[in-house]
Amino acid sequence: xxxxxxxxxxxxxxxxxxxxxxxxxxxxxxxxxxxxxxxxxxxxxxxxxxxxxxxxxxxxxxxxxxxxxxxxxxxxxxxxxxxxxxxxxxxxxxxxxxxxxxxxxxxxxxxxxxxxxxxxxxxxxxxxxxxxxxxxxxxxxxxxxxxxxxxxxxxxxxxxxxxxxxxxxxxxxxxxxxxxxxxxxxxxxxxxxxxxxxxxxxxxxxxxxxxxxxxxx
Numbered sequence: 001x002x003x004x005x006x007x008x009x010x011x012x013x014x015x016x017x018x019x020x021x022x023x024x025x026x027x028x029x030x031x032x033x034x035x036x037x038x039x040x041x042x043x044x045x046x047x048x049x050x051x052x053x054x055x056x057x058x059x060x061x062x063x064x065x066x067x068x069x070x071x072x073x074x075x076x077x078x079x080x081x082x083x084x085x086x087x088x089x090x091x092x093x094x095x096x097x098x099x100x101x102x103x104x105x106x107x108x109x110x111x112x113x114x115x116x117x118x119x120x121x122x123x124x125x126x127x128x129x130x131x132x133x134x135x136x137x138x139x140x141x142x143x144x145x146x147x148x149x150x151x152x153x154x155x156x157x158x159x160x161x162x163x164x165x166x167x168x169x170x171x172x173x174x175x176x177x178x179x180x181x182x183x184x185x186x187x188x189x190x191x192x193x194x195x196x197x198x199x200x201x202x203x204x205x206x207x208x209x210x211x212x213x214x215x216x217x
């Protein structure tokens with residue numbers, strides 16, 4: 001189960017479930033949305049109340065905002081919401097459409113958070129085409145490869161490895177650019193060229209493994 005939800009549950013158990021009043025109505029006396037619960041396990045109880053979704057009486061939208069940089073939490077919540085949606089679909093209650101809209105809204109927020117986290121992790125990777133030359137962070141990759149083949153220093157070798165990693169990030173982020181389809185072949189070719197250049201031993205005499213050595217297909 002999600003570590004962050006475990007932390008939340010422990011906090012709730014220590015302080016007791018919050019209540020807005022001194023007395024609580026029985027479940028049977030409450031509107032139907034108060035009765036739509038999903039006990040995901042013994043310590044994780046999901047409820048839908050007055051158009052909002054809660055996990056152990058904690059507003060899940062607030063938790064998603066508070067943990068917006070926690071990848072495991074975001075993924076875990078999305079999975080739990082999907083399971084909750086499946087469970088409630090079996091009950092066919094009148095406001096199921098509104099419930100689905102709320103789930104979609106929260107999962108949309110999670111998707112935006114995940115995209116932002118990914119963009120932040122790959123920030124600084126810029127690919128430009130300039131007069132037939134391909135520049136990565138303003139570095140002419142093919143020119144640098146040619147220079148390395150003439151003078152393969154250890155420093156240049158490490159720099160090429162860094163370029164290779166950045167090219168790999170661009171390949172992974174397939175949805176990150178509207179022009180990815182156009183750039184895909186160029187990036188793959190450059191990746192293979194860099195990988196091939198890294199097979200040459202630096203003149204410093206210290207050889208560092210360049211990776212798997214397999215071309216991108």
